[in-house]
Amino acid sequence: MNKLAIPSRILAAALGGYALANSGAILLAAALPGGQAEAVTWGLLASFLIYTAAVMWVFSVRSALRAWLGVLVPGFVCGALAWILMQGGTP
Amino acid sequence: MTGHFRQSMAWLHTWTGLVLGWVLYFVFVTGTLGYFDTEIDRWMQPELPVATEMADARATVRVAQDYLEHHAPGHARWFISLPTDRNSPYLSVFSQQGRAHGGPGMHADRVLLDAETGRALRARDTGGGQLLYQMHWKLHYLPEIVGQWTVGVATMFMLLALITGIVVHKKIFSDFFTFRPGKGQRSWLDAHNATSVISLPFQLMITYSGLVFLMTVYMPMIVSAFYGSDDAAQRVFREDLASRPALVQPARTPASLLPLDHIIADAQERWGEGAIDARDVRHPYDAHARVIVRGSIAAGPVRAAPSLVYDGVSGELLAEQAARTSAAKTTRDLLLGLHEGMFAGPVVRWLYVLSGLLGCAMIGSGLILWMVKRRQREAKLGGSAYPGLQLVERLNIATLVGLPVGIAAYFWGNRLLPAELAERATWEANILFLAWAAMAAHAVWRPVARAWGEQLWLAGAAYALLPMLNALTTERHLARSLLTGDWVFAGFDLTMLAVGVMFASVAYALARRQRRFAARQVIDSPPPSHIVATRAEETA
Incomplete structure (x- = not known):
């Protein structure tokens, strides 16, 4: 890993990973059937796993650019899907 | 698995483990002590009588109600906690003025009561085991939010360190049985592997559930x-x-409150004897008084209790x-319950403590491994310790041994500070951190090899002499607590003695090893780097 890439990856892991953990958990909560509080709880419980997987992804891929894309693209996709589901009323 | 993937995970394991390793060690040490929180509380308040089992819940709640009627008549909320087990060894009550639903403006004051006479029990002011336990997620001196986020990160x-550690591991099972002592870096790697592998399920559970406690x-x-984002939401x-059933606002018209033992009788009929843990009275002597009876959250690993809500006036x-x-919710409650281990009896509680200590050993050996590996590399290259390595060496001494010395000082402070001292509990905690700061200063000032030994001997003495200090300052010395079967006091004294002996034997082993290396150095080949470092500093 070259030296300039490390700070960039740390940011991608900390912030990008956090964003992905949130949007992934919100999508999960929006998509799950059943009561809202339960679905949100499942999302909260899963969020730390998503975060961990995202950080491992960021540090395992070969370039910092791929690291950023790998957290931001799924982050946006999850966020957009969650938004669509939530607009459609309770799923 | 590709070589690149394993390599990058090894890198991530090293740095996620190192950067906040000292904070994690603090969290694991104080958290492990938390499994003995109420036992430590009791040792730190030797004036309190030996806790006895509750004879009769109905009589006991009557005693508590009498006390609250005299001492907290106008309060919005009464809370009565029955002496059911080690989690709550004494009858205790607290009351709140102001709003009954919590939030700002409440004044909580917990009082321990003698379950027979209803007399308030007085004892020295102390943070007890509760303070140590709370430090493991709040730290100390910091605003709560700062402490929580530091611990969260x-x-x-x-x-991450746990999961990458599993990933980089080639042969988990054989490491279970591998230990090659006296071989420097290899031995520390073996120790790190063995402690981690043995306790891996516990470490994963405790870490994940630690995050779940404060997930919101x-x-x-999410x-x-x-x-919505406000507090109300x-x-x-x-x-x-x-x-939870919605509670009503007070009617602001006075009404009489039913004797609580009637309500207890009804709850006991539904749940059976001994299943009741606490009682919560909202708006006593109001027409809308509500009595909430809770079951025990320690009945099993799922940290949740059933509750019954009664009308406080009619008893309906x-x-x-x-x-x-x-x-x-049950999944969350199971994670929280496993983390806290409130349900654990003596055997399982000791297993919790041992697992926690293995966690401390895992973190400690990882921190030492980082240091030994780089020290040996530097020694081979003929260089001396660079600033980063020196920092880690000093932080390791100051934390791995310095923190335990600080905690011993906390116990010494508990026995030696005058009982009437203002802000006494605050000063006990200050003593912990002053002693720890002194150890940090010592670790910076002394040559590395000397600092390890000196602090280890000090820790050994500070713990091993605690039973003697207890004998000199209280009536409840070890011989007496053994003879009378006072297992909390005897257990505390004996455990401290064992911890002291452990530190002293590590100090002794280290001293022997250093002598052997010094002797061998005269005959052959380069000595280990920490001795070189010591020599260089001494001649400088």
Whole structure:
């Protein structure tokens, strides 16, 4: 890993990973059937796993650019899907 | 698995483990002590009588109600906790003025009562085991939110270090049985592997569930996306999840309160004797008085209790709530319950403590491994310790041994500070951190090899002499507590003695090893680097 890439990856892991953990958990909560509080709880419980997987992804891929894309693209996709589901009323 | 993947995970393991490793060590040491929180509380208040089992819940609650009627008549909330087990060894009450639903403006004051006479029990002011336990997620001196986030980030690092540690591991099973002592870096690697592998399920559980405790603090946006972001919305989420029956506002018209033992009798009929843990009275002597009876959250690993809501005036049962309402909530409660181990009896409690100590050993050996590896590399290259390595060496001494010395000082402070001292509990905690700061200063000032030995001997003495200090300053010395079967006091004294002996034997082993290396150095080949470092510093 070259030296300039490390700070960039740390940011991608900390912030990008956090964003992905949130949007992934919100999508999960929006998509799950059943009561809202339960679905949100499942999302909260899963969020730390998503975060961990995202950080491992960021540090395992070969370039910092791929690291950023790998957290931001799924982050946006999850966020957009969650938004669509939530607009459609309770799923 | 590709070589690149394993290599990058090894890199991540090293750095996530190192950067906040000292914070994690603090969290694991204080958290492990937390498994003996009420035992430490009791040792730190030797004036209190030996706790006895509750004879009769109905009589005991009557005693508590009498006390509250005299001492907290106008208060919005009464809370009575029955002496059921080690989690709550004494009858205790607290009351709140102001709003009954918590939040700002409440004044809580917990009082321990003699369950027979209803007399308030007085004892020295101390933070007790509770303070040590609370430090493991709040730290100390810091605003709560800062402490919680620091610990949260450290816990996330821990989770990453655990999972990457599993990934980089080639042969988990054989490491279980591998230990090659006296071989420097290899031995530390073996120790790190063995402690981690033996206790891996515990470490994964404790780390993940640690995050779950404060998941709405760390991940507030997930709740806000559905409930809105203000405090009230967060409360709606919590009530929604617990499906708690809504409580009413006070009617502001006075009414008489039913004797609580009638309500206890009814609850006992439903749940059986001994299943009741606490009673919560909202708006006593109001027409809308509510009495909430809770079961024990320590009945099993799922940290949830059923509750019954009664009308405090008529005694009518208004609502009944089960402990388990949904799979999501039960999963959360199971994680929290496993983390706290409130359900654990003596054997399981000791297993918790041993697992916690293995966690401390895992973190400590990892921190030492980082240092030994680089020290040996530097020695081979003929260089001396660079600033980063020196920093880690000093931090390791100051934390791995210095923190335990600080905690011993906390116990010494408990026995030696005058009973009437103002802010006494605050000063006990200050002593912990002053002693720890002194150890940090010592670790910076002394040559590395000397600093390890000196602090280890000091820790050995500070713990091993605690039973003697206890004998000199209280009536409840070890011989007496053994003879009278006072297992909390005897257990504390004996454990401290064992911890002292352990530190002293490590100090002794280290001293022997250093002598052997010094002797061998005369005959052959380069000595280990820490001795070179010591020599260089001494001649400088």
